[in-house]
Amino acid sequence: MRPWRDGPNDRRNYHHGNLKEALIEAARRFIAERGIGGFTLVDAARLVGVTPAALYRHFRGREALLEELAGRGFAELAARLARALTSRGTPLERFTRMGETYLAFAEEEPAYYAAIFETRGLPVSAEHDEAPGVQTVAARPSPFDLLVEALQATFADGFGGVAPRFIALEVWALAHGLATLSAAGHLPRGPGFPDKYELLRAGVLALVHGAAHGAAHGAAHGATYGTGPGRS
Amino acid sequence: MRPWRDGPNDRRNYHHGNLKEALIEAARRFIAERGIGGFTLVDAARLVGVTPAALYRHFRGREALLEELAGRGFAELAARLARALTSRGTPLERFTRMGETYLAFAEEEPAYYAAIFETRGLPVSAEHDEAPGVQTVAARPSPFDLLVEALQATFADGFGGVAPRFIALEVWALAHGLATLSAAGHLPRGPGFPDKYELLRAGVLALVHGAAHGAAHGAAHGATYGTGPGRS
DNA sequence: TGTACATCAGTGAACGCGCGTTCACTGATGTAC
DNA sequence: TGTACATCAGTGAACGCGCGTTCACTGATGTAC
Numbered sequence A, B: 001m002r003p004w005r006d007g008p009n010d011r012r013n014y015h016h017g018n019l020k021e022a023l024i025e026a027a028r029r030f031i032a033e034r035g036i037g038g039f040t041l042v043d044a045a046r047l048v049g050v051t052p053a054a055l056y057r058h059f060r061g062r063e064a065l066l067e068e069l070a071g072r073g074f075a076e077l078a079a080r081l082a083r084a085l086t087s088r089g090t091p092l093e094r095f096t097r098m099g100e101t102y103l104a105f106a107e108e109e110p111a112y113y114a115a116i117f118e119t120r121g122l123p124v125s126a127e128h129d130e131a132p133g134v135q136t137v138a139a140r141p142s143p144f145d146l147l148v149e150a151l152q153a154t155f156a157d158g159f160g161g162v163a164p165r166f167i168a169l170e171v172w173a174l175a176h177g178l179a180t181l182s183a184a185g186h187l188p189r190g191p192g193f194p195d196k197y198e199l200l201r202a203g204v205l206a207l208v209h210g211a212a213h214g215a216a217h218g219a220a221h222g223a224t225y226g227t228g229p230g231r232s
Numbered sequence C, D: 001t002g003t004a005c006a007t008c009a010g011t012g013a014a015c016g017c018g019c020g021t022t023c024a025c026t027g028a029t030g031t032a033c
Helices: A019-034 A041-048 A052-057 A062-085 A091-108 A110-118 A143-154 A164-183 A196-220 B019-034 B041-048 B052-057 B062-085 B091-108 B110-118 B143-154 B164-183 B196-220
Strands: none
Touching (some): A019 A041, A019 A052, A019 A062, A019 A110, A041 A052, A091 A143, A091 A164, A091 A196, A110 A164, A164 A196, A196 B164, A196 B196, B019 B041, B019 B052, B019 B062, B019 B110, B041 B052, B062 B110, B062 B143, B091 B143, B110 B164, B143 B164
């Protein structure tokens, strides 16, 4: 049980005592401000008040630190989504809440979000074509998988012949698009412009409705709504 | 009128004759392969067969080259979208075609796409809050503006009270999400998984339908579908 | 058509910088007796 | 409770590297006469 220090610049003691966590925290701050490309081990060490070399007691290197960040970020995201999934309300409400949660996570934890999407863990769980015997990186699930599970759990009745995967992909892409455009400052703001949460809710509603009732409408308009596994 | 050379490594002549274009082309190749962060003036010069210093006859620096790339990319994207907008078919078909065109552009011109979205021209045309007197960078319109124009042109009848801006934002975010997830290799592929074009078409259909007929449905489900300017 | 010369687009060497990483080291901590 | 010592988490100096950028220069081009 180590005593806490007065702050990141407290140098009274030779041993930091909490360096790994402090470095992760510094990385989160810098990545949130400057993006992953602008993140530097030297800066992180300086912020924490430590020599850059000290970092190597806790991480194999820069890449390992980012991997750790991505792993923690994904765990946090998964936890939040699971919480939204098991919250109260109708299936549609809970699914919508998952989307909002996703959007809020990207906004509140931009460093985690960037680490998850710009770091190479295996992006998708199924059908990866890895060279046999080459164990590159520990597989990490995709947020998409969580959405699919959620959809299957909440909409056991199905979507009028449309695969839950299909809807999950649509909603995921919409949420990811809103999150990244918003983070980059590309979404128009101001009076008369809806915010991203409003856009997401309306989008989820339309996409789920389109799936439930879209077969007839779709055919009438020449649509090619996916009907699940079996299409290529 | 300068004669063409045998190729980028032709060094018979002291003057390259086409260096600016060759450098832009090299930048496009490298950015497509490694992303903007991985793009290097030194590599570009080496690929073209020229000293890094030569670059400064044609660009003020790295940033200026990227700006040029973004400008060209946006012009190309705008041209393609305009072509799709004035193609044949129903309004819905043409609007859908614009979405597909957007997706194809992101796939075929990843360097342009990255330059557009990771370079600081003003992202949105309206309501920018710039410090007065500080002329930072020439304003560049947003793809969103093009979609709004297209929507207003093709759906003059409106969407049952939903602002075209609203639909344009939804579709833009969906397309951007699909494009970036796909580029990063995060979209699941394989038998049973729809491709991004299929996802986009279905999404556009559902979103437009949701807008046209969604008011009643939406209210029944507690939706907050935007009704255009006036909401805050 | 030939020569003199201004202009222009390259060269090549060098710069300062900040990065990730290594290494031998040393001070603090915790445990055995 | 006090001392000896192993372990551990830091230091500080140094490294090689590749980057963007600069500078004085030089060879090629195109024009005036």
